[in-house]
Amino acid sequence: AQTVTQSQPEMSVQDAETVTLSCTYDTSENNYYLFWYKQPPSRQMILVIRQEAYKQQNATENRFSVNFQKAAKSFSLKISDSQLGDTAMYFCALLDRGSTLGRLYFGRGTQLTVWP
């Protein structure tokens, strides 16, 4: 069974600072994808970044980057130069290609608050 664990229910950071959100996962598959989604108070889930498990290079998207440690099954999100608009719930998610098409397994989320 696939599981995703986010051990930080809440995090806070001052704007312009850097923050790292943690995520660990478990899967028996070798071929899978990992995602970070952002859910602001509007509730609309927005894809932040994705990582293919077969790629060793860590994904980056502007101020967002990941630290993917496959052996440790760890997938953390680093947000640089935090902005007030980054305040949201962040979900780590796993998608395996071994079974059902497209099923995402989500963690419980980390509420990030960016302070001025």
Place this chain on the structure above:
Amino acid sequence: EAGVAQSPRYKIIEKRQSVAFWCNPISGHATLYWYQQILGQGPKLLIQFQNNGVVDDSQLPKDRFSAERLKGVDSTLKIQPAKLEDSAVYLCASSLMIAVATDTQYFGPGTRLTVL
């Protein structure tokens, strides 16, 4: 490009009543997903459609939940009769391609259901 549309945004009902949610995916997207997000948890997949066929409904409580996507476009999720534990946000998502499990899922704003 219009995003995933959902209605209503909010719904309050009493237990044992019935309720229906509607979703219109992004134009041309073949795959449609319904997720249930209970407060404090990550979304959980209820059912996945590919065009008008069900791909995965293993986590759908079929004694009370039903869903259809008759013409392969918009979809309706119904709960009959509702229980207190059905209080949650119901998210609809869609993705473009049929055979690529890793295609990005785009989410709608969700419907917040409160069962009293």
